[in-house]
Amino acid sequence: MDAAVKLEENLQETSSKKKHPPGLKLLFFTEMWERFSYYGMRGLLFLYLTVSFVSGGLGFSDATASMIYGFYTGAVYFAPLVGGWLTDRFIGKRLAITMGGITMAAGNFVLFAFQTHWGLYLGLSLLIIGNGFFKPNISTLLGDLYGENDPRRDSAFTIFYMGINFGALFAPIVCGFMAEDLFKTTINGIEHFGFRFGFLTASIGMIIGQIAFNLLGNRYLGDAGKKPNAKKTVENPKADAPLTKKEKQRTWAIIIITCFVVFFWAGFEQAGTSLTAYTRDFVDRNIFGWEMPISWFQAVNPFFIIMLAPLTSMLWTRLARSKRGDLPVPIKMGLGMILLGSGFIVLMLAVMQTGSDPDNIVIKANLLFIVFTYLLHTIGELFLSPIGLSLVSRIAPVKLASLLMGVWLASSGFANILAGQIAALTATLGYLEIFATIGGVAITIGLLLISINRILVRMMD
Template identity: 35%
Template sequence: MNKGFFGHPAGLSTLFFTEMWERFSYYGMRAILILFMTASLAEKGLGIDPQSAGAIYGLYTAGVYLLTLPGGWLADNILGQRKAIWYGGILIMIGHLILAIPGSPGIFVLGLVFVASGTGLLKPNISTVVGDLYPEGGARRDQGFSIFYMGINLGSFFGQIFVPFLAAYNWHWGFGAAAIGMFFGLLQFRLTQGSLNDLGLKPKLKEEVEEGVAVGKVNGVLAGALGLALVGFLAVLQWMGTIDVTTATGIAQAVGVIIVVITLFYFLYIMVAGGLNPDEKKKVLVIFFLFVGAALFWSGFEQAGSSLNLFARDFTNRMVGSWEVPAGMLQSANALVIILFAPIVGWIWVKLAARNLNPNTPIKFGIGIILMGLGFVVMYFAAQIAATGTKVGMGWLWFTYFLHSIGELTLSPVGLSATTKLSPKRYVGQMMGIWFVGASLGNLIAGLFAGGVNTENASQMPALFLSVVTFSLISGTLFIIFNPILKKWMGNVK
């Protein structure tokens, strides 16, 4: 392929801007989602109580990650990556258009089902095609993914600026802007996909004969179907007018239990009947602990769109002169920190490695989780001020997002890389799916947690945030303490 995008294949440009616009729509809509659900009917919102809204938010974001599993399977076996990206984008755009039309809560959740389904198709497969641009692998491939990751964060940053800005005037303008963003992504993908040559046109259709791989594919389809079915079931309940706090939180909690049970069963099956040698079993055990750490981290980090978003709306002084900054716009700090600090964090790892001081994966996980916990230390003190009836400055949230973002840079790229290196070759795809399941579980927990952040519960917020601090600091410290054992199990994997 000809070099045409920062010295990389021209096809990277197509994928960069498609993903940028998709993330514009996803994160832009996420920035206003729980705010719209909990806004009163007089404010043109849905008037849903915070607990039910948090449960719906958690089910939706969990469903997004669960649906990446069947999304990848459909592309590999039936559609091919290119069609999966195209149809996924169309479903996303339709979902945002549904959200842009005023209607009942049931219609609203139907829009979420479309967006989740489309994201499940597009998200894993566009990353696959990025990898296919570099059959030689190596450092150049890593550079390509770094550029691609920049597109993700540019889309996230601008989406969380423009969508909340428009939603401040009319909620449905915000949802409409997300639909327009996805339309632009689809348009440029259609016009420039020729630069991809024949990549992603045909299903990979790999004849997997190993029993474990076949089981993994079935698990992927079942997990995704579960996510879609439960979100759809929630929509049906709302159409019937029977949704309430007990029902919403009950469904979300049940989904969490099912995710945990399926994951534990899967790991147990792999360890007992997966045909692994002792060395592979130890590495799979490390992946299990990374899964737990990732779920813990995302359960705190993803509260940016749920509990911290509600805190920004109800307990934060957002006035700049005579203009009130929309609450959802504060989340753009995360993407900005990633854009500015990703090269710096990467440079630090390189310099430490040159001196043989680069922390290994378990320590980096521990640091990431601890940084997430320290972010909630900030929120603990902010909540104490808010509990007295005084609104806090925006700097409290910005500092929290800064700590969480550095934690993300410490944990997320390292976890993805370690999972691919530790996985037995015949299980790499499944183990990457497990990573998404960890993110799904974390998002679900984050949504459930949001129910405790509301104006009627202000006095209990400090204790709520302190519980996250305690749990995360203990968990992060345990990763560091048990690093020698995990490092031994990892063998020669760094």
């Protein structure tokens, strides 16, 4: 009888381990709306900065707009260092997520209400602060739902990544439609875009996510994320002890991999600046007589993410269960870098047709060049970004969990500032030279990361 009960308990435990905890659904939904807000606003930002004032924009040059865009998106990812540090010591993850969400909603509302330079800087500042509290904590909160060696972790973070990209897919389409179609008017023969209504839509999306998160948090998450990590270390003396040699090695492994990731995002984030400008000036966007809005191209990457993330999740799960075992994290990330570089090789072929001077275009490039570039970049992203989130949440010491997640996200901060600087150079150096350099560096860095795989695996244990 006891053996039968024990067998039933083992079967129930095995079955529960195959299923993901219900909190994954809530965090998926919350992150989806936060990304809707972020990418909805981001998809319009470069256009808003460069369109003339009489047409509803602020009238900056492409180079200046690239710099502003780069510094904003960079600061968005630096802020989690501060937000992660404060959360580790004083604030529960769930409270931090709520604080961040409300602040970001306010930032987009300021952009809606005030179409001035000071309104731009105030709105962007609020968005940066809000991201600092939201971004590092929702990822580490997801990690809290799984054990350190739970084989479902990489699969869970890949599913979570789909939530990011569901929001990112619809954001530029919906917000772009509001700005470039629904609220687009003609005043005295001059087109006037409704960018402010796109920002308002982004704000509403953020509010929807926060309402769901706070109403359903206790039901789906239980007590996870309610206490600061500092309180956890008081309850767990082992977690409050000085870092062990192995924990220090793991911390250094995270930092080393983070340095490599900077190069990936510096190339990937050209999507919002140089790729947007190239698409605007050199790509034939006409489809059977209909001209595709520029902002809609920002939806291509998340569309591919949604299509390919389940396949990637299945791949990691099958490899983990196979005799050979899963690919090491550095190899996955190295392959992601190589795929990114390959995407820029495709872009070089397009630039060879069109040239880099918008006033002397011989022929416009087929939009399939851009689509195929985004496809390669997307596969590279799936090999790198969700895997990195999973890695940090798994091997980071408990008392540094949110801070190290902030360090991981800060790599995107450095990368976005670097990306803005690189994009600004296209005006003087040309697209061919810039795209060739990014592609070559990405492939080289990817091969280097693969070559030191064994060293990093030993450090990560």
